[in-house]
Amino acid sequence: xxxxxxxxxxxxxxxxxxxxxxxxxxxxxxxxxxxxxxxxxxxxxxxxxxxxxxxxxxxxxxxxxxxxxxxxxxxxxxxxxxxxxxxxxxxxxxxxxxxxxxxxxxxxxxxxxxxxxxxxxxxxxxxxxxxxxxxxxxxxxxxxxxxxxxxxxxxxxxxxxxxxxxxxxxxxxxxxxxxxxxxxxxxxxxxxxxxxxxxxxxxxxxxxxxxxxxxxxxxxxxxxxxxxxxxxxxxxxxxxxxxxxxxxxxxxxxxxxxxxxxxxxxxxxxxxxxxxxxxxxxxxxxxxxxxxxxxxxxxxxxxxxxxxxxxxxxxxxxxxxxxxxxxxxxxxxxxxxxxxxxxxxxxxxxxxxxxxxxxxxxxxxxxxxxxxxxxxxxxxxxxxxxxxxxxxxxxxxxxxxxxxxxxxxxxxxxxxxxxxxxxxxxxxxxxxxxxxxxxxxxxxxxxxxxxxxxxxxxxxxxxxxxxxxxxxxxxxxxxxxxxxxxxxxxxxxxxxxxxxxxxxxxxxxxxxxxxxxxxxxxxxxxxxxxxxxxxxxxxxxxxxxxxxxxxxxxxxxxxxxxxxxxxxxxxxxxxxxxxxxxxxxxxxxxxxxxxxxxxxxxxxxxxxxxxxxxxxxxxxxxxxxxxxxxxxxxxxxxxxxxxxxxxxxxxxxxxxxxxxxxxxxxxxxxxxxxxxxxxxxxxxxxxxxxxxxxxxxxxxxxxxxxxxxxxxxxxxxxxxxxxxxxxxxxxxxxxxxxxxxxxxxxxxxxxxxxxxxxxxxxxxxxxxxxxxxxxxxxxxxxxxxxx
Numbered sequence: 204x205x206x207x208x209x210x211x212x213x214x215x216x217x218x219x220x221x222x223x224x225x226x227x228x229x230x231x232x233x234x235x236x237x238x239x240x241x242x243x244x245x246x247x248x249x250x251x252x253x254x255x256x257x258x259x260x261x262x263x264x265x266x267x268x269x270x271x272x273x274x275x276x277x278x279x280x281x282x283x284x285x286x287x288x289x290x291x292x293x294x295x296x297x298x299x300x301x302x303x304x305x306x307x308x309x310x311x312x313x314x315x316x317x318x319x320x321x322x323x324x325x326x327x328x329x330x331x332x333x334x335x336x337x338x339x340x341x342x343x344x345x346x347x348x349x350x351x352x353x354x355x356x357x358x359x360x361x362x363x364x365x366x367x368x369x370x371x372x373x374x375x376x377x378x379x380x381x382x383x384x385x386x387x388x389x390x391x392x393x394x395x396x397x398x399x400x401x402x403x404x405x406x407x408x409x410x411x412x413x414x415x416x417x418x419x420x421x422x423x424x425x426x427x428x429x430x431x432x433x434x435x436x437x438x439x440x441x442x443x444x445x446x447x448x449x450x451x452x453x454x455x456x457x458x459x460x461x462x463x464x465x466x467x468x469x470x471x472x473x474x475x476x477x478x479x480x481x482x483x484x485x486x487x488x489x490x491x492x493x494x495x496x497x498x499x500x501x502x503x504x505x506x507x508x509x510x511x512x513x514x515x516x517x518x519x520x521x522x523x524x525x526x527x528x529x530x531x532x533x534x535x536x537x538x539x540x541x542x543x544x545x546x547x548x549x550x551x552x553x554x555x556x557x558x559x560x561x562x563x564x565x566x567x568x569x570x571x572x573x574x575x576x577x578x579x580x581x582x583x584x585x586x587x588x589x590x591x592x593x594x595x596x597x598x599x600x601x602x603x604x605x606x607x608x609x610x611x612x613x614x615x616x617x618x619x620x621x622x623x624x625x626x627x628x629x630x631x632x633x634x635x636x637x638x639x640x641x642x643x644x645x646x647x648x649x650x651x652x653x654x655x656x657x658x659x660x661x662x663x664x665x666x667x668x669x670x671x672x673x674x675x676x677x678x679x680x681x682x683x684x685x686x687x688x689x690x691x692x693x694x695x696x697x698x699x700x701x702x703x704x705x706x707x708x709x710x711x712x713x714x715x716x717x718x719x720x721x722x723x724x725x726x727x728x729x730x731x732x733x734x735x736x737x738x739x740x741x742x743x744x745x746x747x748x749x750x751x752x753x754x755x756x757x758x759x760x761x762x763x764x765x766x767x768x769x770x771x772x773x774x775x776x777x778x779x780x781x782x783x784x785x786x787x788x789x790x791x792x793x794x795x796x797x798x799x800x801x802x803x804x805x806x807x808x809x810x811x812x813x814x815x816x817x818x819x820x821x822x823x824x825x826x827x828x829x830x831x832x833x834x835x836x837x838x839x840x841x842x843x844x845x846x847x848x849x850x851x852x853x854x855x856x857x858x859x860x861x862x863x864x865x866x867x868x869x870x871x872x873x874x875x876x877x878x879x880x881x882x883x884x885x886x887x888x889x890x891x892x893x894x895x896x897x898x899x900x901x902x903x904x905x906x907x908x909x910x911x912x913x914x915x916x917x918x919x920x921x922x923x924x925x926x927x928x929x930x931x932x933x934x935x936x937x938x939x940x941x942x943x944x945x946x947x948x949x950x951x952x953x954x955x956x957x958x959x960x961x962x963x964x965x966x967x968x969x970x971x972x973x974x975x976x977x978x979x980x981x982x983x984x985x986x987x988x989x990x
Contacts, residue, residue: 236280242272246292249275251648254338257293259286296340301671302329306347306636316389319353319483324666331671332643339609339644344668346595346628346661347636353390353483355438356380356584359467361491362397364418364426364456369490370449372578377445380581387588394438394478395449398467399429400457401496401524403504407457417456427453431524432467434516438479461494466510468546469530470521472538474514482665484592485544488584490573492551495561501528512538536565540598545663547587549573549580566598567591567663596627596662597639603655605646606672613638645672709743720744741767754782778806792820794873794880800899830897831883834859834907838885838895842909845887859897859905870896870908891915 238256243249246258252275259274259281276284281291307322326345334340360366360373377393384391400406407417407429418426436448471478471487498509510530515523530538539546546568548558555572562568569590571583599608610625612618614637620627628637641659660667706725707715716727719739729739737749746767754760759770763781772781783806790797790804797804802811802821811821837856839846842863848855864870873880880898887893895909 236277238276238280239272241275242270243275244271246274250292250294251336254335257281257291259284259291261286261290264290294335296335296338297333298340298342299331299333300327300329300342301331303327306345307349308347319390319481322349322352324349324352324664325661325668327668328666329669329671334643334645334672336645336647339642341640341642344597344639344641344659345636346638348592348595348631348633350633351388351390353392353481354384354388354486354588355392355394355479355481355483356384356486356488357394357396357438357471357478358488359396359398359464359471359490361399361462361464361493362452362455363399363462363493364454365492366490367454369492369573370452370454373490373580374450375446376580377442377449380584381442383581383585387585390483392438392440392479392481393442393445394434395436395445396432396434396467396471396478397452398432398462398464399455400459400463401431401466401501401504401506402429403506403525405503406459406463406496418454425453427455429455429457430520431463432470432521434470434474434477434519437477438481461496461500462491463524463529464489464491464495465497465529465535466521466524468535469510469512469538470514470516472535472542472544473512474516475542477514477516477519480542480544484663485542486547486584486588486591487539487544488547488549488580490549490580492554492573494554494557496529498529498531498534510534532561532564539565539568540662543663543665545569545591547571547584547591549583549587566596567594591663593631594627594629595631595637597659598626598662600658602657603645603672606655606657607644607646608657609642611640611642613640643670643672707743709745713743717741717743717745719747752780754778754780782806790820792822830881831885834897835883835885838883838897838907838909839887839893842895842911843887843893843913859907862906862908863911864908865911867894867910870894870910871898887913889915 237253238249241248241252241256243252243256243258246260249256249258255277256275257278259276264274264284264286265271278291278293282288303326304323306324306326307317324347326347327342330342332340332342358373358376360370362370380393381391403409407413414428416426417429435452436445439445468487468489501507504525506525506528508527510527512530512534515521515527546565548562548568548570550558550570551573555570558570562570569587571587573580573583597610602608610621612620612625612628614620614628615630615635618628625639631637643657655672657670657672658667659670704715704722707720707722707727709717715722716729720727720729722728727742727744729741729744732738732749734749738747740746740748748765748767749758750768751759751765751770758765759772760776760778760780760782762776763770763772765771770779770781772778775785777783777785786807787797787804789807790802790809792799794800798809798811799816799821801813801816802809804810809819809821811817813821816822816824836846836848837852837859838861840848840852841856841861844852870882871880873882880896883895883897885893885895891913892915893910893913895907898906900906
């Protein structure tokens with residue numbers, strides 16, 4: 204401590220040495236201090252480090268050799284160093300209640316009936332918090348469940364064919380439910396809506412007959428045409444009207460098992476005027492015996508546009524079911540919460556597991572087991588309402604960056620909840636009062652000193668608490684004269700204008716420092732990147748070295764550097780991404796010409812100017828007849844005075860120079876030439892071959908070398924050919940005769956063998972021949988008596 208007060212020493216020669224040792228020692232005393240580590244350069248920066256930090260404003264506090272940041276330290280440390288409490292800036296936050304209307308003590312049997320907007324269940328209603336960075340402000344919120352609170356109930360029913368018997372039991376629901384709800388509230392309204400499915404395939408049958416009557420013909424049932432959602436009855440106090448309109452409803456039908464209930468829930472939530480919702484307790488009873496379609500299922504019917512969450516009712520019918528997809532569960536949660544609607548899922552036993560999982564995703568919702576014919580629907584609604592209304596769950600709107608909020612609940616019978624349980628109280632009866640302690644803390648001041656507003660409300664209720672959070676505007680921001688800037692960090696001697704931000708804009712239409720830096724005393728200080736190789740630069744931080752065009756996923760194609768978002772290419776490269784090579788070696792054809800003389804080399808790739816030619820070097824011509832075939836007739840007529848162009852040779856074939864050589868070895872070879880050269884071998888009408896070459900010098904002069912002698916085949920020797928043919932015919936005839944003779948011998952032998960076999964197997968009959976007549980005839984004399 205003595206060293207830290209070394210300024211009391213009078214020895215001038217030791218002043219600098221003592222100051223150095225004092226700083227070193229005090230640093231070790233404050234080694235663990237976040238205030239010192241922050242290296243704050245102004246009071247504003249200091250008090251945003253932590254709530255324990257203070258800023259010494261004493262002009263004589265700093266000693267020779269000390270940094271300005273030494274003014275920021277913990278309070279006790281500053282006092283120890285010699286700064287009086289009166290010179291220490293240490294502003295604290297505060298809470299101010301702007302609206303604090305007491306909760307309503309209302310009895311159902313009171314003669315005077317209050318309107319919904321006259322009933323208060325939550326207190327206070329509006330607060331203003333002045334926050335210091337790192338310091339929490341705590342306030343108490345009271346909730347009391349009012350007796351005889353108005354209720355709006357909308358009954359949304361599945362009217363697919365499987366719900367036919369349920370519709371009969373719902374037809375008297377209006378008066379029966381009115382009678383039961385009178386025990387809960389004297390101000391009750393009821394409405395009715397129905398849904399089936401999207402009116403496109405494959406959800407319904409689109410044949411004309413099925414569109415008129417979607418029910419099966421075997422049951423002889425008459426059903427109404429399918430529809431997505433219909434608002435049958437706006438919320439009303441008349442139970443008889445409910446019964447009358449519901450009695451007129453008819454069952455419809457669809458093809459698949461899941462229904463389009465999510466479309467209907469979305470319209471009920473967002474079409475407040477059409478439904479008739481009041482700012483009271485809002486209940487939506489969703490009755491079905493099937494599952495549900497959700498976002499993405501619309502693709503089966505060719506519907507890809509996401510649900511827009513807006514009201515599309517015309518004449519109380521949802522008209523955009525064929526245009527927008529089903530909403531997602533998250534989208535429904537948002538809209539139900541925004542409109543303070545509590546949902547009761549009245550579903551059959553079979554689908555209880557599905558809807559219980561859905562209940563876990565939708566706050567302030569309940570699931571009840573619906574009997575097979577909906578006979579227990581009234582008891583289900585009463586039980587579910589009592590369950591929902593007996594719990595209070597607080598939710599808050601979106602929190603600004605750096606702001607956190609914690610809850611502590613003090614519930615019935617002294618039960619205390621913290622963490623997530625601090626948001627809610629359960630088993631609350633009518634007239635019970637519970638309270639919550641809510642702490643809000645901000646780690647930094649709002650940007651540019653702007654105020655931020657958040658809301659806290661009980662789920663399913665229309666009332667809320669509005670909280671305005673303001674940065675503490677105290678002396679630290681105006682400690683010294685001659686200083687300007689949000690944190691008093693700039694000197695008026697250094698900056699000529701108070702409009703510091705204007706000096707950091709390239710023009711009026713751009714962001715401060717191009718949104719890539721901070722404006723400090725009228726000068727842009729560019730942000731640092733995580734990658735040290737990536738940098739922002741420029742007077743207004745408008746440049747960087749990492750946002751240039753890329754090629755093959757490489758910055759500037761790997762052949763250049765990025766400067767102010769423009770590629771500076773290496774030698775032999777060009778283009779916005781340095782992906783265009785100026786090297787022409789890849790364009791050389793076999794004849795050493797660029798692109799075969801029939802194109803241009805662009806970025807190392809041939810662009811063929813003649814559409815007939817293609818390939819990497821424009822050497823391929825699939826539709827060309829060939830150089831040899833193209834010039835054959837002209838070469839033949841000029842060299843040998845024959846061919847098809849013999850009569851027009853001088854007119855048609857004078858476009859090349861003809862050079863005659865004695866034999867084929869004298870023809871030019873491709874390796875010896877610097878220009879395209881083609882070797883040709885063609886045949887004339889007499890089957891004689893002639894040889895020549897065709898070349899083009901300097902792209903203009905055609906040159907033909909031709910062998911001046913024809914190669915004609917020798918004529919055939921007739922005598923050997925005739926002799927050979929005759930001998931061949933004779934030999935073929937003899938061969939055919941021998942084959943015929945051989946076949947006959949084989950056939951005769953087979954027949955003889957067959958005869959011998961039948962002869963050996965014959966069995967002769969020894970009876971009298973029926974056609975045999977004896978040569979002896981015996982005649983008896985009839986008169987002969989034997990004497």
